[in-house]
Amino acid sequence: MSIDKSLKRPAGIVRSRNVLKRGERIDQLLEEGRWHEGESPLGLPKVRVERAVTGKKKKKMDEEGEGEGEGEGEGNETSEE
Numbered sequence: 001m002s003i004d005k006s007l008k009r010p011a012g013i014v015r016s017r018n019v020l021k022r023g024e025r026i027d028q029l030l031e032e033g034r035w036h037e038g039e040s041p042l043g044l045p046k047v048r049v050e051r052a053v054t055g056k057k058k059k060k061m062d063e064e065g066e067g068e069g070e071g072e073g074e075g076n077e078t079s080e081e
Helices: 022-032
Strands: none
16 A cells, blocks of 8 residues: 555655654764763663754854944844943
8 A cells, every 4th residue: 555645755854853763872972972882772861962053144244344234223233332
């Protein structure tokens, strides 16, 4: 029996997952030096999943002070009191 095309996901999961599989957790623990060969793969410690920051990008000012949005209230981070 085949799966209906409305239930299929194109090319797997596009967004990041917040739960890793056991092998992925072991790989990450090996990189951090928190897991060594011969240890039990059961009861692994928690591993932090890095999230990609997707949001509004702040406009950076050039060294000369010629940045986009200069003089506008929303883009200015410095305030004169």
